[in-house]
Amino acid sequence: MTTKMKAMVFTKYGAPDGLQLVDVDKPTPKAGEVLVKVVATAVNQADHHVLSGSLRFSTGLFKPKQTILGSDVAGIVEAIGLNVTQFQVGDAVFGDLSGQGRGGFAEYVAVPEAVLVSKPANLAFPQAAAVPMTAVTALQGLRDRGNLQPGEQVLINGASGGVGSFGVQIAKVLGAEVTAVASSRKLKMVQAIGADHVIDYKKEDFSQTDQPYDLIFDTVGNRSVAEYERALGKNGRFVTTTFLPALLWRRRRNGKKMVNMMAQPSQKDLAYLAELLSSGQINSVIDRCYPLAELPEALRYLAEGHAQGKVIITVAANDSPVLANH
Ligand SMILES: NC(=O)c1ccc[n+]([C@@H]2O[C@H](COP(=O)([O-])OP(=O)(O)OC[C@H]3O[C@@H](n4cnc5c(N)ncnc54)[C@H](OP(=O)(O)O)[C@@H]3O)[C@@H](O)[C@H]2O)c1
Missing domain, CATH: 3.40.50.720 (NAD(P)-binding Rossmann-like Domain)
Incomplete structure:
Protein backbone atom coordinates (compact mmCIF):
# COMPACT_ATOMS: atom_id res chain seq x y z
CA MET A 1 0.00 0.00 0.00
CA THR A 2 1.31 3.49 -0.86
CA THR A 3 1.99 5.72 2.11
CA LYS A 4 0.42 9.17 1.97
CA MET A 5 1.69 12.59 3.03
CA LYS A 6 0.25 16.11 3.18
CA ALA A 7 1.25 18.62 0.49
CA MET A 8 0.07 22.00 -0.79
CA VAL A 9 -0.87 21.29 -4.38
CA PHE A 10 -1.87 23.49 -7.33
CA THR A 11 -3.30 22.00 -10.51
CA LYS A 12 -3.88 25.15 -12.56
CA TYR A 13 -2.16 28.49 -12.85
CA GLY A 14 -3.62 31.35 -10.85
CA ALA A 15 -3.66 33.04 -7.44
CA PRO A 16 -2.38 31.55 -4.14
CA ASP A 17 -6.01 30.68 -3.20
CA GLY A 18 -5.80 27.82 -5.71
CA LEU A 19 -3.34 25.95 -3.46
CA GLN A 20 -4.93 23.15 -1.48
CA LEU A 21 -3.68 20.94 1.36
CA VAL A 22 -4.29 17.37 0.17
CA ASP A 23 -3.00 13.82 0.67
CA VAL A 24 -0.58 12.68 -2.04
CA ASP A 25 1.75 9.70 -2.37
CA LYS A 26 4.86 9.96 -0.23
CA PRO A 27 7.83 9.84 -2.64
CA THR A 28 10.43 7.07 -2.67
CA PRO A 29 14.05 8.11 -3.29
CA LYS A 30 15.54 6.83 -6.56
CA ALA A 31 19.26 6.11 -7.04
CA GLY A 32 21.30 9.13 -6.03
CA GLU A 33 18.33 10.67 -4.21
CA VAL A 34 17.61 11.42 -0.59
CA LEU A 35 14.16 11.49 1.02
CA VAL A 36 13.96 14.58 3.21
CA LYS A 37 11.39 14.99 5.97
CA VAL A 38 10.74 18.71 5.58
CA VAL A 39 10.90 20.65 8.85
CA ALA A 40 10.82 24.15 7.33
CA THR A 41 10.66 25.72 3.89
CA ALA A 42 10.59 29.31 2.63
CA VAL A 43 8.48 31.24 0.15
CA ASN A 44 10.20 33.03 -2.71
CA GLN A 45 9.06 35.51 -5.33
CA ALA A 46 9.83 32.69 -7.81
CA ASP A 47 6.91 30.68 -6.35
CA HIS A 48 4.62 33.50 -7.47
CA HIS A 49 6.10 33.46 -10.97
CA VAL A 50 5.48 29.71 -11.33
CA LEU A 51 2.04 29.80 -9.66
CA SER A 52 0.78 32.63 -11.86
CA GLY A 53 1.90 30.88 -15.05
CA SER A 54 4.32 33.61 -16.08
CA LEU A 55 7.03 30.93 -16.59
CA ARG A 56 4.66 28.52 -18.39
CA PHE A 57 7.06 28.00 -21.29
CA SER A 58 9.31 26.08 -18.90
CA THR A 59 6.83 24.95 -16.22
CA GLY A 60 4.09 23.61 -18.54
CA LEU A 61 2.21 25.49 -21.26
CA PHE A 62 -1.41 24.70 -20.33
CA LYS A 63 -1.07 23.32 -16.82
CA PRO A 64 1.82 22.95 -14.36
CA LYS A 65 4.05 19.91 -14.89
CA GLN A 66 5.04 19.97 -11.20
CA THR A 67 2.14 20.55 -8.84
CA ILE A 68 4.07 21.11 -5.60
CA LEU A 69 6.01 24.37 -5.35
CA GLY A 70 8.68 25.25 -2.79
CA SER A 71 12.40 25.54 -3.54
CA ASP A 72 14.09 26.04 -0.19
CA VAL A 73 13.97 23.17 2.27
CA ALA A 74 15.55 22.30 5.59
CA GLY A 75 14.86 18.94 7.13
CA ILE A 76 16.06 15.50 8.16
CA VAL A 77 17.15 12.65 5.91
CA GLU A 78 14.48 9.95 6.29
CA ALA A 79 15.76 7.46 3.69
CA ILE A 80 18.45 7.24 1.02
CA GLY A 81 18.42 5.73 -2.47
CA LEU A 82 21.11 3.55 -4.03
CA ASN A 83 24.58 5.07 -4.47
CA VAL A 84 24.03 7.96 -2.07
CA THR A 85 27.40 8.74 -0.53
CA GLN A 86 27.16 12.16 1.12
CA PHE A 87 24.32 11.65 3.60
CA GLN A 88 22.93 9.13 6.06
CA VAL A 89 19.51 8.64 7.60
CA GLY A 90 19.07 11.15 10.41
CA ASP A 91 21.34 13.86 8.94
CA ALA A 92 20.04 17.45 9.10
CA VAL A 93 20.27 19.06 5.65
CA PHE A 94 19.14 22.05 3.63
CA GLY A 95 19.12 22.94 -0.06
CA ASP A 96 17.57 24.59 -3.11
CA LEU A 97 15.27 22.41 -5.23
CA SER A 98 14.50 25.03 -7.88
CA GLY A 99 16.61 23.23 -10.48
CA GLN A 100 15.01 19.88 -9.56
CA GLY A 101 11.28 20.49 -9.94
CA ARG A 102 10.73 22.01 -6.47
CA GLY A 103 8.37 20.08 -4.11
CA GLY A 104 9.24 21.68 -0.76
CA PHE A 105 5.66 22.57 0.27
CA ALA A 106 5.08 19.03 1.49
CA GLU A 107 5.88 16.78 4.44
CA TYR A 108 8.50 14.88 2.39
CA VAL A 109 10.46 15.46 -0.78
CA ALA A 110 12.88 13.21 -2.70
CA VAL A 111 15.86 15.15 -4.11
CA PRO A 112 19.26 14.44 -5.66
CA GLU A 113 21.87 14.50 -2.90
CA ALA A 114 23.88 16.96 -5.02
CA VAL A 115 21.53 19.83 -4.15
CA LEU A 116 21.84 19.40 -0.39
CA VAL A 117 24.43 20.35 2.22
CA SER A 118 24.65 19.56 5.93
CA LYS A 119 22.85 22.00 8.20
CA PRO A 120 25.19 23.64 10.71
CA ALA A 121 24.26 22.49 14.23
CA ASN A 122 23.95 26.08 15.50
CA LEU A 123 21.31 26.92 12.89
CA ALA A 124 17.59 26.31 13.57
CA PHE A 125 15.68 24.63 10.71
CA PRO A 126 13.66 27.78 9.85
CA GLN A 127 16.89 29.80 9.75
CA ALA A 128 18.39 27.21 7.38
CA ALA A 129 15.30 27.18 5.14
CA ALA A 130 15.70 30.95 4.70
CA VAL A 131 19.10 30.58 3.07
CA PRO A 132 19.39 28.61 -0.18
CA MET A 261 21.55 38.21 -13.35
CA MET A 262 20.03 34.75 -12.99
CA ALA A 263 21.38 32.77 -10.04
CA GLN A 264 22.17 29.07 -10.41
CA PRO A 265 21.63 26.62 -7.54
CA SER A 266 25.08 25.53 -6.38
CA GLN A 267 26.01 22.97 -3.75
CA LYS A 268 29.50 24.50 -3.57
CA ASP A 269 28.18 28.00 -2.91
CA LEU A 270 25.67 26.69 -0.37
CA ALA A 271 28.45 24.82 1.44
CA TYR A 272 30.45 28.07 1.60
CA LEU A 273 27.39 29.88 3.02
CA ALA A 274 26.93 27.06 5.57
CA GLU A 275 30.47 27.81 6.81
CA LEU A 276 29.65 31.50 7.17
CA LEU A 277 26.44 30.61 9.04
CA SER A 278 28.26 28.12 11.23
CA SER A 279 30.89 30.67 12.23
CA GLY A 280 28.23 33.35 12.81
CA GLN A 281 29.56 35.66 10.07
CA ILE A 282 26.10 35.78 8.50
CA ASN A 283 22.65 34.88 9.80
CA SER A 284 19.12 34.64 8.47
CA VAL A 285 16.67 37.44 9.10
CA ILE A 286 13.20 35.97 9.48
CA ASP A 287 10.11 38.11 9.28
CA ARG A 288 7.29 35.62 9.93
CA CYS A 289 6.49 31.93 10.02
CA TYR A 290 3.28 30.33 8.79
CA PRO A 291 2.12 26.69 9.07
CA LEU A 292 1.95 24.74 5.79
CA ALA A 293 -1.84 25.06 5.56
CA GLU A 294 -1.49 28.88 5.54
CA LEU A 295 0.84 28.93 2.53
CA PRO A 296 -1.58 31.10 0.46
CA GLU A 297 -1.50 33.74 3.22
CA ALA A 298 2.32 33.62 3.30
CA LEU A 299 2.50 34.06 -0.47
CA ARG A 300 0.07 36.98 -0.37
CA TYR A 301 2.19 38.65 2.33
CA LEU A 302 5.38 38.16 0.29
CA ALA A 303 3.65 39.54 -2.81
CA GLU A 304 3.10 42.86 -1.04
CA GLY A 305 6.87 43.32 -1.51
CA HIS A 306 7.75 44.54 1.99
CA ALA A 307 8.96 41.47 3.85
CA GLN A 308 11.78 42.01 6.33
CA GLY A 309 14.13 39.18 5.47
CA LYS A 310 12.48 35.84 4.80
CA VAL A 311 8.96 34.41 5.17
CA ILE A 312 9.09 30.82 6.42
CA ILE A 313 6.69 27.89 6.32
CA THR A 314 7.02 25.47 9.22
CA VAL A 315 6.03 21.97 8.18
CA ALA A 316 7.03 19.78 11.13
CA ALA A 317 7.45 20.80 14.76
CA ASN A 318 11.14 20.76 15.57
CA ASP A 319 12.65 23.98 16.77
CA SER A 320 11.83 27.66 16.77
CA PRO A 321 13.32 30.41 14.64
CA VAL A 322 14.63 33.73 15.88
CA LEU A 323 12.31 36.31 14.36
CA ALA A 324 13.49 39.70 13.09
CA ASN A 325 10.81 41.57 15.01
CA HIS A 326 11.31 39.91 18.38
N1 LIG B 1 17.61 36.66 -10.71
C1 LIG B 1 17.59 35.74 -9.77
O1 LIG B 1 18.28 34.71 -9.86
C2 LIG B 1 16.73 35.98 -8.57
C3 LIG B 1 16.83 35.16 -7.42
C4 LIG B 1 16.07 35.49 -6.30
C5 LIG B 1 15.21 36.58 -6.35
N2 LIG B 1 15.09 37.31 -7.50
C6 LIG B 1 14.24 38.50 -7.59
O2 LIG B 1 14.84 39.51 -6.78
C7 LIG B 1 13.84 40.39 -6.29
C8 LIG B 1 13.97 40.51 -4.79
O3 LIG B 1 13.72 39.25 -4.20
P1 LIG B 1 13.56 39.12 -2.64
O4 LIG B 1 13.37 37.68 -2.37
O5 LIG B 1 14.63 39.85 -1.93
O6 LIG B 1 12.18 39.92 -2.43
P2 LIG B 1 11.51 40.41 -1.07
O7 LIG B 1 11.97 39.54 0.05
O8 LIG B 1 10.07 40.56 -1.34
O9 LIG B 1 12.17 41.85 -0.78
C9 LIG B 1 11.87 42.96 -1.50
C10 LIG B 1 12.39 44.17 -0.69
O10 LIG B 1 12.36 45.30 -1.53
C11 LIG B 1 12.22 46.42 -0.69
N3 LIG B 1 11.70 47.56 -1.44
C12 LIG B 1 10.46 47.74 -1.97
N4 LIG B 1 10.40 48.94 -2.59
C13 LIG B 1 11.64 49.50 -2.47
C14 LIG B 1 12.21 50.73 -2.91
N5 LIG B 1 11.52 51.61 -3.61
N6 LIG B 1 13.51 50.96 -2.63
C15 LIG B 1 14.25 50.08 -1.91
N7 LIG B 1 13.75 48.91 -1.44
C16 LIG B 1 12.46 48.64 -1.73
C17 LIG B 1 11.28 45.98 0.40
O11 LIG B 1 11.62 46.66 1.58
P3 LIG B 1 10.72 47.81 2.26
O12 LIG B 1 9.65 47.13 3.05
O13 LIG B 1 11.72 48.53 3.09
O14 LIG B 1 10.10 48.62 1.16
C18 LIG B 1 11.55 44.48 0.54
O15 LIG B 1 12.27 44.22 1.72
C19 LIG B 1 12.50 39.80 -6.77
O16 LIG B 1 12.12 40.46 -7.95
C20 LIG B 1 12.83 38.34 -7.07
O17 LIG B 1 11.95 37.79 -8.04
C21 LIG B 1 15.83 37.01 -8.59
Whole structure:
Protein backbone atom coordinates (compact mmCIF):
# COMPACT_ATOMS: atom_id res chain seq x y z
CA MET A 1 0.00 0.00 0.00
CA THR A 2 1.31 3.49 -0.86
CA THR A 3 1.99 5.72 2.11
CA LYS A 4 0.42 9.17 1.97
CA MET A 5 1.69 12.59 3.03
CA LYS A 6 0.25 16.11 3.18
CA ALA A 7 1.25 18.62 0.49
CA MET A 8 0.07 22.00 -0.79
CA VAL A 9 -0.87 21.29 -4.38
CA PHE A 10 -1.87 23.49 -7.33
CA THR A 11 -3.30 22.00 -10.51
CA LYS A 12 -3.88 25.15 -12.56
CA TYR A 13 -2.16 28.49 -12.85
CA GLY A 14 -3.62 31.35 -10.85
CA ALA A 15 -3.66 33.04 -7.44
CA PRO A 16 -2.38 31.55 -4.14
CA ASP A 17 -6.01 30.68 -3.20
CA GLY A 18 -5.80 27.82 -5.71
CA LEU A 19 -3.34 25.95 -3.46
CA GLN A 20 -4.93 23.15 -1.48
CA LEU A 21 -3.68 20.94 1.36
CA VAL A 22 -4.29 17.37 0.17
CA ASP A 23 -3.00 13.82 0.67
CA VAL A 24 -0.58 12.68 -2.04
CA ASP A 25 1.75 9.70 -2.37
CA LYS A 26 4.86 9.96 -0.23
CA PRO A 27 7.83 9.84 -2.64
CA THR A 28 10.43 7.07 -2.67
CA PRO A 29 14.05 8.11 -3.29
CA LYS A 30 15.54 6.83 -6.56
CA ALA A 31 19.26 6.11 -7.04
CA GLY A 32 21.30 9.13 -6.03
CA GLU A 33 18.33 10.67 -4.21
CA VAL A 34 17.61 11.42 -0.59
CA LEU A 35 14.16 11.49 1.02
CA VAL A 36 13.96 14.58 3.21
CA LYS A 37 11.39 14.99 5.97
CA VAL A 38 10.74 18.71 5.58
CA VAL A 39 10.90 20.65 8.85
CA ALA A 40 10.82 24.15 7.33
CA THR A 41 10.66 25.72 3.89
CA ALA A 42 10.59 29.31 2.63
CA VAL A 43 8.48 31.24 0.15
CA ASN A 44 10.20 33.03 -2.71
CA GLN A 45 9.06 35.51 -5.33
CA ALA A 46 9.83 32.69 -7.81
CA ASP A 47 6.91 30.68 -6.35
CA HIS A 48 4.62 33.50 -7.47
CA HIS A 49 6.10 33.46 -10.97
CA VAL A 50 5.48 29.71 -11.33
CA LEU A 51 2.04 29.80 -9.66
CA SER A 52 0.78 32.63 -11.86
CA GLY A 53 1.90 30.88 -15.05
CA SER A 54 4.32 33.61 -16.08
CA LEU A 55 7.03 30.93 -16.59
CA ARG A 56 4.66 28.52 -18.39
CA PHE A 57 7.06 28.00 -21.29
CA SER A 58 9.31 26.08 -18.90
CA THR A 59 6.83 24.95 -16.22
CA GLY A 60 4.09 23.61 -18.54
CA LEU A 61 2.21 25.49 -21.26
CA PHE A 62 -1.41 24.70 -20.33
CA LYS A 63 -1.07 23.32 -16.82
CA PRO A 64 1.82 22.95 -14.36
CA LYS A 65 4.05 19.91 -14.89
CA GLN A 66 5.04 19.97 -11.20
CA THR A 67 2.14 20.55 -8.84
CA ILE A 68 4.07 21.11 -5.60
CA LEU A 69 6.01 24.37 -5.35
CA GLY A 70 8.68 25.25 -2.79
CA SER A 71 12.40 25.54 -3.54
CA ASP A 72 14.09 26.04 -0.19
CA VAL A 73 13.97 23.17 2.27
CA ALA A 74 15.55 22.30 5.59
CA GLY A 75 14.86 18.94 7.13
CA ILE A 76 16.06 15.50 8.16
CA VAL A 77 17.15 12.65 5.91
CA GLU A 78 14.48 9.95 6.29
CA ALA A 79 15.76 7.46 3.69
CA ILE A 80 18.45 7.24 1.02
CA GLY A 81 18.42 5.73 -2.47
CA LEU A 82 21.11 3.55 -4.03
CA ASN A 83 24.58 5.07 -4.47
CA VAL A 84 24.03 7.96 -2.07
CA THR A 85 27.40 8.74 -0.53
CA GLN A 86 27.16 12.16 1.12
CA PHE A 87 24.32 11.65 3.60
CA GLN A 88 22.93 9.13 6.06
CA VAL A 89 19.51 8.64 7.60
CA GLY A 90 19.07 11.15 10.41
CA ASP A 91 21.34 13.86 8.94
CA ALA A 92 20.04 17.45 9.10
CA VAL A 93 20.27 19.06 5.65
CA PHE A 94 19.14 22.05 3.63
CA GLY A 95 19.12 22.94 -0.06
CA ASP A 96 17.57 24.59 -3.11
CA LEU A 97 15.27 22.41 -5.23
CA SER A 98 14.50 25.03 -7.88
CA GLY A 99 16.61 23.23 -10.48
CA GLN A 100 15.01 19.88 -9.56
CA GLY A 101 11.28 20.49 -9.94
CA ARG A 102 10.73 22.01 -6.47
CA GLY A 103 8.37 20.08 -4.11
CA GLY A 104 9.24 21.68 -0.76
CA PHE A 105 5.66 22.57 0.27
CA ALA A 106 5.08 19.03 1.49
CA GLU A 107 5.88 16.78 4.44
CA TYR A 108 8.50 14.88 2.39
CA VAL A 109 10.46 15.46 -0.78
CA ALA A 110 12.88 13.21 -2.70
CA VAL A 111 15.86 15.15 -4.11
CA PRO A 112 19.26 14.44 -5.66
CA GLU A 113 21.87 14.50 -2.90
CA ALA A 114 23.88 16.96 -5.02
CA VAL A 115 21.53 19.83 -4.15
CA LEU A 116 21.84 19.40 -0.39
CA VAL A 117 24.43 20.35 2.22
CA SER A 118 24.65 19.56 5.93
CA LYS A 119 22.85 22.00 8.20
CA PRO A 120 25.19 23.64 10.71
CA ALA A 121 24.26 22.49 14.23
CA ASN A 122 23.95 26.08 15.50
CA LEU A 123 21.31 26.92 12.89
CA ALA A 124 17.59 26.31 13.57
CA PHE A 125 15.68 24.63 10.71
CA PRO A 126 13.66 27.78 9.85
CA GLN A 127 16.89 29.80 9.75
CA ALA A 128 18.39 27.21 7.38
CA ALA A 129 15.30 27.18 5.14
CA ALA A 130 15.70 30.95 4.70
CA VAL A 131 19.10 30.58 3.07
CA PRO A 132 19.39 28.61 -0.18
CA MET A 133 17.81 30.61 -2.99
CA THR A 134 18.23 34.15 -1.72
CA ALA A 135 21.66 33.86 -0.10
CA VAL A 136 23.14 32.06 -3.12
CA THR A 137 21.66 34.79 -5.33
CA ALA A 138 23.29 37.47 -3.18
CA LEU A 139 26.64 35.62 -3.17
CA GLN A 140 26.69 35.06 -6.93
CA GLY A 141 25.50 38.63 -7.58
CA LEU A 142 28.09 40.33 -5.41
CA ARG A 143 31.11 38.05 -5.79
CA ASP A 144 30.75 36.58 -9.31
CA ARG A 145 28.68 38.99 -11.38
CA GLY A 146 29.64 42.12 -9.45
CA ASN A 147 33.29 41.15 -8.78
CA LEU A 148 33.12 42.97 -5.43
CA GLN A 149 36.58 43.64 -3.97
CA PRO A 150 37.71 44.48 -0.41
CA GLY A 151 37.48 48.18 0.33
CA GLU A 152 35.01 48.92 -2.47
CA GLN A 153 31.83 50.92 -2.03
CA VAL A 154 28.69 48.87 -2.69
CA LEU A 155 25.10 50.09 -2.62
CA ILE A 156 22.39 47.50 -2.01
CA ASN A 157 18.95 48.57 -3.19
CA GLY A 158 16.23 46.56 -1.44
CA ALA A 159 18.57 45.77 1.46
CA SER A 160 15.84 44.63 3.86
CA GLY A 161 14.33 41.85 1.71
CA GLY A 162 15.26 38.19 1.33
CA VAL A 163 18.11 38.71 -1.14
CA GLY A 164 19.12 42.12 0.23
CA SER A 165 19.44 41.09 3.88
CA PHE A 166 21.91 38.36 2.89
CA GLY A 167 23.52 40.79 0.43
CA VAL A 168 24.41 43.28 3.18
CA GLN A 169 26.06 40.56 5.28
CA ILE A 170 27.89 38.86 2.40
CA ALA A 171 29.21 42.21 1.13
CA LYS A 172 30.69 42.82 4.60
CA VAL A 173 32.29 39.35 4.56
CA LEU A 174 33.80 40.27 1.17
CA GLY A 175 35.32 43.36 2.81
CA ALA A 176 33.22 46.08 1.19
CA GLU A 177 31.80 49.30 2.64
CA VAL A 178 28.04 48.89 2.42
CA THR A 179 25.29 51.44 1.86
CA ALA A 180 21.85 49.91 2.36
CA VAL A 181 18.68 51.36 0.82
CA ALA A 182 15.51 50.50 2.76
CA SER A 183 12.32 52.06 4.12
CA SER A 184 12.33 53.99 7.42
CA ARG A 185 11.19 51.17 9.70
CA LYS A 186 13.79 48.73 8.34
CA LEU A 187 16.85 50.97 8.77
CA LYS A 188 17.70 49.69 12.26
CA MET A 189 17.63 46.10 11.06
CA VAL A 190 19.96 46.71 8.11
CA GLN A 191 22.38 48.53 10.42
CA ALA A 192 22.20 45.65 12.90
CA ILE A 193 23.27 43.18 10.20
CA GLY A 194 26.26 45.29 9.20
CA ALA A 195 25.36 48.18 6.88
CA ASP A 196 27.87 51.03 7.28
CA HIS A 197 25.51 53.64 5.83
CA VAL A 198 21.76 53.69 5.26
CA ILE A 199 19.50 55.56 2.87
CA ASP A 200 15.79 55.84 3.61
CA TYR A 201 14.27 55.62 0.14
CA LYS A 202 11.20 57.52 1.29
CA LYS A 203 13.37 60.54 2.10
CA GLU A 204 16.37 60.36 -0.20
CA ASP A 205 16.98 59.26 -3.80
CA PHE A 206 20.26 57.32 -3.97
CA SER A 207 20.58 57.95 -7.70
CA GLN A 208 20.84 61.70 -7.07
CA THR A 209 23.61 61.57 -4.46
CA ASP A 210 27.21 62.38 -5.34
CA GLN A 211 28.67 59.18 -3.90
CA PRO A 212 30.11 57.16 -6.82
CA TYR A 213 29.58 53.46 -6.08
CA ASP A 214 31.90 50.72 -7.34
CA LEU A 215 28.98 48.31 -7.39
CA ILE A 216 25.23 48.64 -7.17
CA PHE A 217 23.48 45.38 -6.27
CA ASP A 218 19.82 45.92 -7.01
CA THR A 219 16.88 43.74 -5.95
CA VAL A 220 14.08 46.22 -6.72
CA GLY A 221 14.42 47.44 -10.31
CA ASN A 222 12.56 50.66 -9.57
CA ARG A 223 14.95 53.06 -11.35
CA SER A 224 15.80 53.66 -14.99
CA VAL A 225 19.08 52.28 -16.32
CA ALA A 226 20.31 55.89 -16.71
CA GLU A 227 19.61 56.62 -13.04
CA TYR A 228 21.48 53.51 -11.89
CA GLU A 229 24.37 54.38 -14.19
CA ARG A 230 24.54 57.91 -12.82
CA ALA A 231 25.24 56.58 -9.31
CA LEU A 232 28.17 54.43 -10.48
CA GLY A 233 31.79 55.56 -10.36
CA LYS A 234 34.34 55.10 -13.13
CA ASN A 235 34.52 51.38 -14.01
CA GLY A 236 31.46 50.82 -11.79
CA ARG A 237 29.32 47.71 -12.07
CA PHE A 238 25.57 47.22 -11.77
CA VAL A 239 23.89 43.87 -11.12
CA THR A 240 20.15 43.45 -10.79
CA THR A 241 18.21 40.37 -9.66
CA THR A 242 15.14 41.81 -11.38
CA PHE A 243 14.87 42.12 -15.14
CA LEU A 244 15.60 45.35 -16.99
CA PRO A 245 14.92 44.80 -20.73
CA ALA A 246 17.26 47.65 -21.75
CA LEU A 247 20.21 45.60 -20.46
CA LEU A 248 19.52 42.83 -22.98
CA TRP A 249 21.05 44.71 -25.86
CA ARG A 250 23.50 47.07 -24.14
CA ARG A 251 25.56 45.92 -21.17
CA ARG A 252 28.35 48.49 -21.26
CA ARG A 253 27.47 52.11 -20.77
CA ASN A 254 30.23 54.72 -20.53
CA GLY A 255 32.70 52.03 -19.45
CA LYS A 256 30.35 50.68 -16.78
CA LYS A 257 29.18 47.07 -16.83
CA MET A 258 25.44 46.65 -16.20
CA VAL A 259 23.75 43.23 -16.14
CA ASN A 260 20.59 41.32 -15.29
CA MET A 261 21.55 38.21 -13.35
CA MET A 262 20.03 34.75 -12.99
CA ALA A 263 21.38 32.77 -10.04
CA GLN A 264 22.17 29.07 -10.41
CA PRO A 265 21.63 26.62 -7.54
CA SER A 266 25.08 25.53 -6.38
CA GLN A 267 26.01 22.97 -3.75
CA LYS A 268 29.50 24.50 -3.57
CA ASP A 269 28.18 28.00 -2.91
CA LEU A 270 25.67 26.69 -0.37
CA ALA A 271 28.45 24.82 1.44
CA TYR A 272 30.45 28.07 1.60
CA LEU A 273 27.39 29.88 3.02
CA ALA A 274 26.93 27.06 5.57
CA GLU A 275 30.47 27.81 6.81
CA LEU A 276 29.65 31.50 7.17
CA LEU A 277 26.44 30.61 9.04
CA SER A 278 28.26 28.12 11.23
CA SER A 279 30.89 30.67 12.23
CA GLY A 280 28.23 33.35 12.81
CA GLN A 281 29.56 35.66 10.07
CA ILE A 282 26.10 35.78 8.50
CA ASN A 283 22.65 34.88 9.80
CA SER A 284 19.12 34.64 8.47
CA VAL A 285 16.67 37.44 9.10
CA ILE A 286 13.20 35.97 9.48
CA ASP A 287 10.11 38.11 9.28
CA ARG A 288 7.29 35.62 9.93
CA CYS A 289 6.49 31.93 10.02
CA TYR A 290 3.28 30.33 8.79
CA PRO A 291 2.12 26.69 9.07
CA LEU A 292 1.95 24.74 5.79
CA ALA A 293 -1.84 25.06 5.56
CA GLU A 294 -1.49 28.88 5.54
CA LEU A 295 0.84 28.93 2.53
CA PRO A 296 -1.58 31.10 0.46
CA GLU A 297 -1.50 33.74 3.22
CA ALA A 298 2.32 33.62 3.30
CA LEU A 299 2.50 34.06 -0.47
CA ARG A 300 0.07 36.98 -0.37
CA TYR A 301 2.19 38.65 2.33
CA LEU A 302 5.38 38.16 0.29
CA ALA A 303 3.65 39.54 -2.81
CA GLU A 304 3.10 42.86 -1.04
CA GLY A 305 6.87 43.32 -1.51
CA HIS A 306 7.75 44.54 1.99
CA ALA A 307 8.96 41.47 3.85
CA GLN A 308 11.78 42.01 6.33
CA GLY A 309 14.13 39.18 5.47
CA LYS A 310 12.48 35.84 4.80
CA VAL A 311 8.96 34.41 5.17
CA ILE A 312 9.09 30.82 6.42
CA ILE A 313 6.69 27.89 6.32
CA THR A 314 7.02 25.47 9.22
CA VAL A 315 6.03 21.97 8.18
CA ALA A 316 7.03 19.78 11.13
CA ALA A 317 7.45 20.80 14.76
CA ASN A 318 11.14 20.76 15.57
CA ASP A 319 12.65 23.98 16.77
CA SER A 320 11.83 27.66 16.77
CA PRO A 321 13.32 30.41 14.64
CA VAL A 322 14.63 33.73 15.88
CA LEU A 323 12.31 36.31 14.36
CA ALA A 324 13.49 39.70 13.09
CA ASN A 325 10.81 41.57 15.01
CA HIS A 326 11.31 39.91 18.38
N1 LIG B 1 17.61 36.66 -10.71
C1 LIG B 1 17.59 35.74 -9.77
O1 LIG B 1 18.28 34.71 -9.86
C2 LIG B 1 16.73 35.98 -8.57
C3 LIG B 1 16.83 35.16 -7.42
C4 LIG B 1 16.07 35.49 -6.30
C5 LIG B 1 15.21 36.58 -6.35
N2 LIG B 1 15.09 37.31 -7.50
C6 LIG B 1 14.24 38.50 -7.59
O2 LIG B 1 14.84 39.51 -6.78
C7 LIG B 1 13.84 40.39 -6.29
C8 LIG B 1 13.97 40.51 -4.79
O3 LIG B 1 13.72 39.25 -4.20
P1 LIG B 1 13.56 39.12 -2.64
O4 LIG B 1 13.37 37.68 -2.37
O5 LIG B 1 14.63 39.85 -1.93
O6 LIG B 1 12.18 39.92 -2.43
P2 LIG B 1 11.51 40.41 -1.07
O7 LIG B 1 11.97 39.54 0.05
O8 LIG B 1 10.07 40.56 -1.34
O9 LIG B 1 12.17 41.85 -0.78
C9 LIG B 1 11.87 42.96 -1.50
C10 LIG B 1 12.39 44.17 -0.69
O10 LIG B 1 12.36 45.30 -1.53
C11 LIG B 1 12.22 46.42 -0.69
N3 LIG B 1 11.70 47.56 -1.44
C12 LIG B 1 10.46 47.74 -1.97
N4 LIG B 1 10.40 48.94 -2.59
C13 LIG B 1 11.64 49.50 -2.47
C14 LIG B 1 12.21 50.73 -2.91
N5 LIG B 1 11.52 51.61 -3.61
N6 LIG B 1 13.51 50.96 -2.63
C15 LIG B 1 14.25 50.08 -1.91
N7 LIG B 1 13.75 48.91 -1.44
C16 LIG B 1 12.46 48.64 -1.73
C17 LIG B 1 11.28 45.98 0.40
O11 LIG B 1 11.62 46.66 1.58
P3 LIG B 1 10.72 47.81 2.26
O12 LIG B 1 9.65 47.13 3.05
O13 LIG B 1 11.72 48.53 3.09
O14 LIG B 1 10.10 48.62 1.16
C18 LIG B 1 11.55 44.48 0.54
O15 LIG B 1 12.27 44.22 1.72
C19 LIG B 1 12.50 39.80 -6.77
O16 LIG B 1 12.12 40.46 -7.95
C20 LIG B 1 12.83 38.34 -7.07
O17 LIG B 1 11.95 37.79 -8.04
C21 LIG B 1 15.83 37.01 -8.59
